[in-house]
Amino acid sequence: MDDDRPARPRPTLTLSRHAVRAFFRNPMAAFFTLAFPLVFLVIIGSLVGDERTPEGVRVVQFLVAPFAVFGVAQASFSVLAIDTAILRESGVLLRLRGAPVPRWSVLVSRVVASVVASFASFLLVGAVGVLAFGVTLQWRTLPALVVTLLAGTACLAALGMALTSVTRTVLAAQTAAQGLLIPLAFVSDVFIVGADLPGWLSAIGTALPLKHFADAAAATFEPGSGYAFSPGHLAVLALWTVVGAAVAVWRFGWSPRGSGDGRKGPPPAAPAPAEVLRQPSAAATTARPTAVTLLLGQTRFALLGMRRDALATFFTLVFPALILVLFPVVFGSARVHGLTMAQYLLPGMIAYAAALAGYVNLPESVAAARADGVLKRLGGTPLPVRWYLGGRVLCALLIGVLGAVVLSVVAVVAQGVRLDPVRLPAVLLAVVLGGACFCALGLALAAALPRLRSLTAITLGTLLPLCFVSEIFVVGEAPLPGWLRTIGDVFPLRHLMQSLLTATRPDGDGSGIAWSHLAVVAVWAAAGAVVTARRRGAFAGAEHAATPTRPLRIGVAVHR
Amino acid sequence: MNAPAITVRGLVRAYGPVRAVDGLSFTVGRGEIFALLGPNGAGKTTTVEILEGYRDRDGGDVSVLGFDPATGGTAYRERIGIVLQAAGFEEEFTVRELVRLQTSLYPRRHDPDELIDLVELTDKRHVRVKALSGGQRRRLDLALGLAGAPDLLFLDEPTTGFDPAARHRAWELIERLRGLGTTILLTTHYLEEAQRLADRVAVIVAGRLVALSSPEGLRTRGRLPTVITFELPAGTDLAALPGLTGTAEADGATVRVRTHSPLVDTWRLTTWAVGAGLDLPGLAVEPPTLEDAYLALTGEAHDGR
Ligand SMILES: Nc1ncnc2c1ncn2[C@@H]1O[C@H](COP(=O)(O)OP(=O)(O)OP(=O)(O)O)[C@@H](O)[C@H]1O
Ligand SMILES: [Mg+2]
Numbered sequence: 117m118d119d120d121r122p123a124r125p126r127p128t129l130t131l132s133r134h135a136v137r138a139f140f141r142n143p144m145a146a147f148f149t150l151a152f153p154l155v156f157l158v159i160i161g162s163l164v165g166d167e168r169t170p171e172g173v174r175v176v177q178f179l180v181a182p183f184a185v186f187g188v189a190q191a192s193f194s195v196l197a198i199d200t201a202i203l204r205e206s207g208v209l210l211r212l213r214g215a216p217v218p219r220w221s222v223l224v225s226r227v228v229a230s231v232v233a234s235f236a237s238f239l240l241v242g243a244v245g246v247l248a249f250g251v252t253l254q255w256r257t258l259p260a261l262v263v264t265l266l267a268g269t270a271c272l273a274a275l276g277m278a279l280t281s282v283t284r285t286v287l288a289a290q291t292a293a294q295g296l297l298i299p300l301a302f303v304s305d306v307f308i309v310g311a312d313l314p315g316w317l318s319a320i321g322t323a324l325p326l327k328h329f330a331d332a333a334a335a336t337f338e339p340g341s342g343y344a345f346s347p348g349h350l351a352v353l354a355l356w357t358v359v360g361a362a363v364a365v366w367r368f369g370w371s372p373r374g375s376g377d378g379r380k381g382p383p384p385a386a387p388a389p390a391e392v393l394r395q396p397s398a399a400a401t402t403a404r405p406t407a408v409t410l411l412l413g414q415t416r417f418a419l420l421g422m423r424r425d426a427l428a429t430f431f432t433l434v435f436p437a438l439i440l441v442l443f444p445v446v447f448g449s450a451r452v453h454g455l456t457m458a459q460y461l462l463p464g465m466i467a468y469a470a471a472l473a474g475y476v477n478l479p480e481s482v483a484a485a486r487a488d489g490v491l492k493r494l495g496g497t498p499l500p501v502r503w504y505l506g507g508r509v510l511c512a513l514l515i516g517v518l519g520a521v522v523l524s525v526v527a528v529v530a531q532g533v534r535l536d537p538v539r540l541p542a543v544l545l546a547v548v549l550g551g552a553c554f555c556a557l558g559l560a561l562a563a564a565l566p567r568l569r570s571l572t573a574i575t576l577g578t579l580l581p582l583c584f585v586s587e588i589f590v591v592g593e594a595p596l597p598g599w600l601r602t603i604g605d606v607f608p609l610r611h612l613m614q615s616l617l618t619a620t621r622p623d624g625d626g627s628g629i630a631w632s633h634l635a636v637v638a639v640w641a642a643a644g645a646v647v648t649a650r651r652r653g654a655f656a657g658a659e660h661a662a663t664p665t666r667p668l669r670i671g672v673a674v675h676r
Numbered sequence: 677m678n679a680p681a682i683t684v685r686g687l688v689r690a691y692g693p694v695r696a697v698d699g700l701s702f703t704v705g706r707g708e709i710f711a712l713l714g715p716n717g718a719g720k721t722t723t724v725e726i727l728e729g730y731r732d733r734d735g736g737d738v739s740v741l742g743f744d745p746a747t748g749g750t751a752y753r754e755r756i757g758i759v760l761q762a763a764g765f766e767e768e769f770t771v772r773e774l775v776r777l778q779t780s781l782y783p784r785r786h787d788p789d790e791l792i793d794l795v796e797l798t799d800k801r802h803v804r805v806k807a808l809s810g811g812q813r814r815r816l817d818l819a820l821g822l823a824g825a826p827d828l829l830f831l832d833e834p835t836t837g838f839d840p841a842a843r844h845r846a847w848e849l850i851e852r853l854r855g856l857g858t859t860i861l862l863t864t865h866y867l868e869e870a871q872r873l874a875d876r877v878a879v880i881v882a883g884r885l886v887a888l889s890s891p892e893g894l895r896t897r898g899r900l901p902t903v904i905t906f907e908l909p910a911g912t913d914l915a916a917l918p919g920l921t922g923t924a925e926a927d928g929a930t931v932r933v934r935t936h937s938p939l940v941d942t943w944r945l946t947t948w949a950v951g952a953g954l955d956l957p958g959l960a961v962e963p964p965t966l967e968d969a970y971l972a973l974t975g976e977a978h979d980g981r
């Protein structure tokens with residue numbers, strides 16, 4: 117049964133092709149490197165693209181490069197680092213090491229895939245920019261653009277591999293990758309272009325490679341003459357490439373490191389002989405746990421899980437706080453809709469935290485527990501699944517309230533925001549009702565899509581654009597185009613934001629409760645609850661094959 | 677067959693203070709099926725992974741197919757096949773895609789479709805890995821290990837998670853590989869598996885070899901007692917039994933006699949019963965099994981055989 121074709125294996129080629137396919141089959145990777153930058157471009161391009169710079173150039177001309185750079189960074193840094201960590205922790209790399217394949221071909225194939233994905237991302241964003249927004253490309257700067265892309269991709273890929281090499285678990289790689297990239301994007305001319313950053317922030321940006329990549333790429337979109345090569349920026353990229361490659365080569369590992377291969381502890385003790393196990397005492401059997409103890413127990417458990425999930429914490433609490441601190445610094449005394457930047461951002465960020473906790477983190481943890489068979493195991497215990505879900509919901513609400521507290525403290529202490537104590541109950545009411553609404557919607561989604569192991573692509577993919585149309589992420593003073601505003605009016609996020617704005621604005625009066633907005637939120641909450649209740653069978657976890665031998669949860673809360 | 681496929685002399689591997697492998701020596705002949713047995717944490721996987729070239733050793737000599745696995749590189753890997761104890765897959769790929777990828781990495785290779793048929797995943801060939809059951813994944817693992825038509829196959833707990841029918845078929849597959857001259861080193865917790873497949877078994881406890889022989893040799897070598905069981909006839913008790921060379925013990929009405937002279941004791945019991953006009957319901961004479969021998973060796977026997 118031997119194959120008689122004597123073809124010598126060409127492992128680098130074979131593995132590269134395979135890695136490229138793997139990349140595009142991973143819905144999360146495709147979402148964050150292709151769809152995400154595109155959505156940014158389309159939304160922001162529609163909002164402000166036609167405004168003009170002082171030189172009279174349309175703003176959209178300057179939007180393509182930063183968003184494309186972000187897509188490239190996701191592909192070559194985050195996705196590469198995370199996927200390689202997944203392959204290592206699941207044992208796929210180890211198996212490959214057992215095949216007659218040189219080590220370097222495995223590594224090269226990973227990098228090739230990220231280069232291909234990066235170019236795809238850039239092409240897509242560029243094409244939409246040119247075709248839909250009339251961005252002009254200049255043939256003259258094309259060589260510089262290609263060289264910049266290659267240098268930037270190589271640099272980020274080297275750093276991505278270095279990151280994989282120094283982390284022990286997939287979760288650590290995910291947290292570190294996104295936790296580094298997203299804040300960095302704010303100070304590297306990616307999310308905020310040409311901002312007047314305080315010295316230390318701009319120093320951080322200048323020291324690290326992303327800003328150099330973004331600036332070198334942006335230069336090739338500048339109208340004007342010249343070939344737009346940026347030797348200085350390219351030199352910095354080359355330097356970081358060497359650093360990244362050195363760390364990657366020095367620390368790279370093929371065997372699973374952290375993900376419970378059970379090899380760290382002492383050998384398992386032999387099970388206790390039967391005599392040691394006594395009958396439970398009578399007292400223990402008669403006191404059946406009450407609903408309250410069950411719910412509190414589940415909540416504590418959920419909170420514990422949350423505390424261990426640094427990535428979710430980062431996105432729910434640290435990220436909005438970061439924006440709240442950074443934006444006013446960057447935009448100085450600019451006023452938004454008659455308020456100071458911080459005063460306007462605060463309610464938005466509170467709404468964002470509550471929505472993320474309920475609509476992104478909650479369904480993600482439930483979907484993962486379902487796919488891993490945790491819900492199924494739970495189904496075999498006397499605990500009704502509603503207490504499990506109840507605990508998760510309570511946890512999400514607490515996180516939402518905690519987010520509100522943290523953000524308010526930051527705003528009041530560091531930004532001079534004024535909050536009227538009389539209207540704090542209104543804030544609390546909005547946070548809890550809004551949080552409950554997003555929990556209900558998140559659970560409804562998890563119930564409607566029982567086969568998906570990860571919902572983050574869908575939840576984040578809908579929540580982030582909604583943040584723009586709900587004016588949570590402010591983009592200039594101009595009013596939203598009518599159709600975008602209609603979308604914002606339909607969904608609950610904008611109403612939650614408005615309720616919170618009413619409760620926090622310094623010039624308001626009365627209780628600060630915006631009944632009409634809260635009513636819309638309540639209607640959505642009820643709709644979500646009804647869907648969840650009708651499809652509660654989807655949480656029994658029995659309907660699809662859990663895979664017990666799987667050594668690791670792949671795709672745990674992948675917020676990319 | 678001439679030079680052994682595997683020679684291990686004084687192998688040592690420590691993880692910090694734990695000496696996972698502590699002076700292990702054995703050889704495996706070409707074409708032989710050799711099983712490593714031992715309790716959890718005994719050092720089986722560590723040993724196998726050193727032989728596979730995955731882990732470094734702290735001491736000892738190892739030669740596999742004439743290579744030192746630590747330095748054998750690509751030439752060595754072209755000739756071995758590996759089924760790891762626990763390794764995942766890329767979930768978004770189909771069975772066939774992964775098998776094809778793996779076969780294309782070897783200069784001498786099996787045909788992907790034949791391999792898939794061989795492990796009986798034919799009707800799953802176009803299914804993505806994420807939809808496979810636990811046992812089906814293990815079979816895919818086996819197919820990937822066989823991709824390069826190896827001279828020497830390492831199987832770390834190959835049939836854990838298989839249903840009984842699938843296990844029997846896997847055994848047939850392994851026997852067929854033996855027929856092709858493949859040398860196989862396997863670890864297992866199923867004594868039946870070792871008994872059925874292995875030419876020789878090594879029992880490892882805490883990194884040391886405690887026994888090495890054929891399964892049959894292992895079973896008989898420990899001089900374990902044979903057990904005669906029967907139900908006490910109504911109206912009699914232990915004291916009524918005739919004198920036996922072994923020791924009798926009653927558990928309710930069931931009597932177990934442990935004896936090194938089963939022939940004599942059986943004869944005494946049956947003549948006594950026949951003489952007294954009694955029946956001995958459920959009379960059975962059970963020689964020690966491989967499992968008994970294994971449990972005695974590894975000191976985990978709780979039933980006091
Ligand atoms: N990478 C590692 N780091 C630290 N200790 C390890 C490591 N790998 C194995 N050990 C320890 O070495 C000992 C032997 O482990 P090994 O995996 O070889 O056992 P095993 O015989 O294969 O067990 P099992 O039957 O459970 O698979 C155990 O005590 C284990 O905890
Ligand atoms: Mg093992």
